[in-house]
Amino acid sequence: MSDHILEMHSITKTFPGVKALQDVTLNVRRGEIHAICGENGAGKSTLMKVLSGLYPAGSYDGDIVFDGEKVEFGSINDSEDKGIVIIHQELALVPFLSVAENLFLGNERSARGLIDWNKANADAAELLARVGLDELPVTPVGQLGVGKQQLVEIAKALSKRVKLLILDEPTAALNDSDSEHLLGLLRQLKEQGITSIMISHKLGEIASIADSTTIIRDGRTIETLDMRGGDVTQERIIKGMVGRDLDQRYPDHVSTVGEEVLRIEDWTVHHPTQPGRVVVDHASLDVRAGEIVGIAGLMGAGRTELAMSVFGRSYGRDISGRIFLRGKEIRTRSVSEAIEHGIAYATEDRKKYGLNLIEDIRRNISAASLDRLSQGGWVNGNEEVKVAEDYRRSMNIKAPTVMALAGKLSGGNQQKVVLSKWIHTDPDVLILDEPTRGIDVGAKYEIYTIINRLADEGKAIIVISSELPELLGICDRIYTLSAGRVTGVLPRAEATQESLMELMTKEREQVR
Amino acid sequence: MNALASLQQLFTRNLRQSGIFIAFAAIVGLFAILTDGVLLNPGNLTNIILQYSYILILAIGMVIVIIGGHIDLSVGSVVALTGAVSGVLVIRGGQPWWVGVLAALAVGLAVGAWQGFWVAYVGIPAFIVTLAGMLLFRGMTLQVLDNISLSPFPDSYKTIAGGFLNGFLGGQGYDVFTLVVAAIGVGGYAFSAYRSRRARIAYQQAVESLPLFVLKLVLIGALVMAFAYQLSRSRGLPIVLVILGALILIYTVVTTRTVFGRHVYAIGGNLNAAQLSGVKVKRVNFWIFVNMGFLASVAGVVYSSRSNGAQPAAGNMFELDAIAAGFIGGAAVTGGVGTVVGAMVGGLVMAVMSNGMQLMGVDQSIQQMIKGLVLLLAVAFDVYNKRRASTAPDDRSIKAKTPKAPTAAPSEGEPVGATR
Numbered sequence A: 001m002s003d004h005i006l007e008m009h010s011i012t013k014t015f016p017g018v019k020a021l022q023d024v025t026l027n028v029r030r031g032e033i034h035a036i037c038g039e040n041g042a043g044k045s046t047l048m049k050v051l052s053g054l055y056p057a058g059s060y061d062g063d064i065v066f067d068g069e070k071v072e073f074g075s076i077n078d079s080e081d082k083g084i085v086i087i088h089q090e091l092a093l094v095p096f097l098s099v100a101e102n103l104f105l106g107n108e109r110s111a112r113g114l115i116d117w118n119k120a121n122a123d124a125a126e127l128l129a130r131v132g133l134d135e136l137p138v139t140p141v142g143q144l145g146v147g148k149q150q151l152v153e154i155a156k157a158l159s160k161r162v163k164l165l166i167l168d169e170p171t172a173a174l175n176d177s178d179s180e181h182l183l184g185l186l187r188q189l190k191e192q193g194i195t196s197i198m199i200s201h202k203l204g205e206i207a208s209i210a211d212s213t214t215i216i217r218d219g220r221t222i223e224t225l226d227m228r229g230g231d232v233t234q235e236r237i238i239k240g241m242v243g244r245d246l247d248q249r250y251p252d253h254v255s256t257v258g259e260e261v262l263r264i265e266d267w268t269v270h271h272p273t274q275p276g277r278v279v280v281d282h283a284s285l286d287v288r289a290g291e292i293v294g295i296a297g298l299m300g301a302g303r304t305e306l307a308m309s310v311f312g313r314s315y316g317r318d319i320s321g322r323i324f325l326r327g328k329e330i331r332t333r334s335v336s337e338a339i340e341h342g343i344a345y346a347t348e349d350r351k352k353y354g355l356n357l358i359e360d361i362r363r364n365i366s367a368a369s370l371d372r373l374s375q376g377g378w379v380n381g382n383e384e385v386k387v388a389e390d391y392r393r394s395m396n397i398k399a400p401t402v403m404a405l406a407g408k409l410s411g412g413n414q415q416k417v418v419l420s421k422w423i424h425t426d427p428d429v430l431i432l433d434e435p436t437r438g439i440d441v442g443a444k445y446e447i448y449t450i451i452n453r454l455a456d457e458g459k460a461i462i463v464i465s466s467e468l469p470e471l472l473g474i475c476d477r478i479y480t481l482s483a484g485r486v487t488g489v490l491p492r493a494e495a496t497q498e499s500l501m502e503l504m505t506k507e508r509e510q511v512r
Numbered sequence B: 001m002n003a004l005a006s007l008q009q010l011f012t013r014n015l016r017q018s019g020i021f022i023a024f025a026a027i028v029g030l031f032a033i034l035t036d037g038v039l040l041n042p043g044n045l046t047n048i049i050l051q052y053s054y055i056l057i058l059a060i061g062m063v064i065v066i067i068g069g070h071i072d073l074s075v076g077s078v079v080a081l082t083g084a085v086s087g088v089l090v091i092r093g094g095q096p097w098w099v100g101v102l103a104a105l106a107v108g109l110a111v112g113a114w115q116g117f118w119v120a121y122v123g124i125p126a127f128i129v130t131l132a133g134m135l136l137f138r139g140m141t142l143q144v145l146d147n148i149s150l151s152p153f154p155d156s157y158k159t160i161a162g163g164f165l166n167g168f169l170g171g172q173g174y175d176v177f178t179l180v181v182a183a184i185g186v187g188g189y190a191f192s193a194y195r196s197r198r199a200r201i202a203y204q205q206a207v208e209s210l211p212l213f214v215l216k217l218v219l220i221g222a223l224v225m226a227f228a229y230q231l232s233r234s235r236g237l238p239i240v241l242v243i244l245g246a247l248i249l250i251y252t253v254v255t256t257r258t259v260f261g262r263h264v265y266a267i268g269g270n271l272n273a274a275q276l277s278g279v280k281v282k283r284v285n286f287w288i289f290v291n292m293g294f295l296a297s298v299a300g301v302v303y304s305s306r307s308n309g310a311q312p313a314a315g316n317m318f319e320l321d322a323i324a325a326g327f328i329g330g331a332a333v334t335g336g337v338g339t340v341v342g343a344m345v346g347g348l349v350m351a352v353m354s355n356g357m358q359l360m361g362v363d364q365s366i367q368q369m370i371k372g373l374v375l376l377l378a379v380a381f382d383v384y385n386k387r388r389a390s391t392a393p394d395d396r397s398i399k400a401k402t403p404k405a406p407t408a409a410p411s412e413g414e415p416v417g418a419t420r
Helices: A044-052 A076-081 A099-103 A117-130 A146-159 A176-191 A203-209 A234-242 A303-310 A335-340 A350-354 A361-366 A381-394 A411-423 A441-456 A468-474 A497-511 B003-012 B015-034 B042-067 B075-092 B097-122 B126-145 B155-162 B176-202 B210-233 B239-257 B259-269 B271-276 B281-307 B318-328 B340-360 B364-391 B396-401
Strands: A004-015 A018-029 A033-037 A061-066 A069-071 A084-087 A164-168 A195-199 A212-217 A220-226 A260-270 A278-288 A292-297 A317-325 A328-330 A343-346 A429-433 A460-464 A477-482 A485-491
Touching: A004 A044, A004 A195, A018 A033, A018 A044, A018 A195, A018 A212, A033 A044, A033 A176, A033 A203, A033 A234, A044 A076, A044 A084, A044 A164, A044 A195, A076 A084, A084 A146, A099 A117, A099 A146, A117 A146, A146 A176, A176 A195, A176 A203, A203 A234, A212 A234, A220 A234, A260 A303, A260 A460, A278 A292, A278 A303, A278 A460, A292 A303, A292 A441, A292 A468, A292 A497, A303 A343, A303 A429, A303 A460, A335 A343, A343 A411, A350 A411, A350 B271, A361 A381, A361 A411, A361 B259, A381 A411, A381 B176, A411 A429, A411 A441, A441 A460, A441 A468, A460 A468, A468 A497, A477 A497, A485 A497, B015 B340, B042 B075, B042 B155, B042 B210, B042 B239, B042 B259, B042 B281, B042 B318, B042 B340, B075 B097, B075 B126, B075 B281, B075 B318, B097 B126, B097 B155, B097 B281, B155 B239, B155 B281, B176 B210, B239 B259, B239 B281, B239 B340, B259 B271, B259 B281, B271 B281, B318 B340, B318 B364, B340 B364
Parallel strands: A018 A220, A033 A195, A033 A212, A084 A164, A164 A195, A278 A485, A292 A460, A292 A477, A343 A429, A429 A460
Antiparallel strands: A004 A018, A004 A061, A061 A069, A212 A220, A260 A278, A260 A317, A317 A328, A477 A485
């Protein structure tokens, strides 16, 4: 019990005007997997930045004791020297360099100033074997999927003789099988004596892998739960995170399903740069007014590609197939054409594709509907502010005014801005791609409520999600995609995680 | 909100924007002192306008290019080419002045369409396209001029950049007409400011307190009138100032009030998001460059008129002055941020510094070095600002202002009451 590899004592970190961390205590036992939970903005990332030296000693109050000695890190290099390696959510790999080059970046296998490529590649192969990655060391990292890149990051950490591995939302971008592999790898590393700290929003994951869980809320340590007994439930963790009981994680909702609004037939999409590769393969689906339809699929199943190609051919080439809106065939050759037809698509990657982060909330909300706010090319700026203010209130966007920059909002509030933007285009069909990715439990609930409200208004909703419980919680029907094909559709009542997963994986094996 | 607090807010609201005004005022003050007031003499003020008008005209187009996330290195060559075409027609061909002007504008639009095509529809970075254009159009200039300078232009053509509007209403030692035009301008500005204030109030938006609003108007009015009075004591209202003023007005409105302007900011701010919001990115990029070509040709006409001839080397390095004006005026290197007014002030900062140092007899070499450092510092300030903004923790600044009571907040997704 007393053998702590890491003890952080009453860490307090203040930003101008704000206490980001207040008296935070974190004790990590040697050789365990320690999960850190908390809502977005609770202070998890700040705490890890303090630990890794990104916020240097002196910029915070409190003590860090690592491996029995008090440490003061002035930079990331200092902490890495001691064996603390942090892997960020956004991976820090150079896509054009090979796996081996990335592994030893800044730590090159060299002799007398020249790089020994044979040794580098041999060492790399060894590291790759340790993380169970079956790729050549000379493969450019950019050619690997996110899941494999994550493994390269871990291999890189291993090459630095890591003692304490910190992973910030390691599985956020991974599909279920890649996540499984990663978690399995963490267990293996644990057996080899490597301690891990894992920040995660995925409570199921935490329950299955963590030995203890520290919950942080509003910059304070709430509690540390011992998970080894197996009696700590997800509900228990959620209670700590939000400070109140969540007896129900999805709002009750009964859909009133009307006429068919959108039907996609025989939709086929090819990869934009790899000729001959079919990404979406003769997919057909339909969605009716007031209905919430889910699309489930593993990473690479073609969910986002399907949605984006329908939405004004934003993805892919050689697209074929037909789209019907209320029974009438339409064409969506450009995004503006799709918007005119009443189709809206809220992207899975808010920061990259959804928002102009250096612009304010107001102009982000109006970005897709300037036509509605203008006459003859003249924007009615006052009307724009009014509209934005209305959404700020009705969507409960937490910002002092709509003049606040979108980049300064938390994930949940950013998502609400994205939703506002699309709702204001007055769509008949809303395609929501991972609408709750990377946002906290409370905000998720709000998003679900908004989705239900939109369905009640008679809009047809398509939700793409990697979280099966979410789809089961909010959708009326769920399509499954696998390797670009629609492999099934289940009404909510008949669907279970197991049945969906079966459909999501079945076809893929048959294709091979 | 009391007046002092709102005054403070006015300055801190956008440090990037207000910072440049403060810097400009400081530089004017500094050189006014260093030159014993010569800087602000009627004749010298008139000179500054005549001498830097074409840079400012270029800077209007350039800041729009920069906001869109591009750059244009070719404008100096385009100034030369359009001036050359005009010179050949008017000086060598004996055509009336307006034929030269129209031909120059047509060439400018064609150049813009050419570059816009490559940038927008072929997808070649503007840096490369306009670098090629810089060589291409310089070469064309030499071709058009047969490698020799043409001069002089007839008086009618020279009037464009060298002419003055004055004497229509008389005046002793000062030109009443100039003052009247300035007064009309101030009145128009005050009226439109008042109207937009009324509209904002009607939409229940926050406005600055009335005394502050009036104070701001009076201050701006006084500055403009003082400036006009100095001009009126010299040669009156320069025609080129009228052209410049009209362009500033038009482009301020275009960038802030039109859908096109919004789309330019959207593209520069996040290209992907703009595309997925239905912005016709290619079309907007195309017109950004057509517009730049147009403004470069206006500058070409003004420059050839002022220099009273068409030279093969005309407009050399103008692109750099125009780019510098945009960045000093607060445009972001990565696009998405910037204003026409900011670019004008940025251009004036360079103009006042050059002029002031010339008056002081500072060596040309030192002048260049100082201007280089000012540009560097301006962009460094921008980068520093951005870094400071991004190191703030994710949403802490927002949360601090809207403290939540953990037990009673209905906002954070209260599940119990929200179910139906």
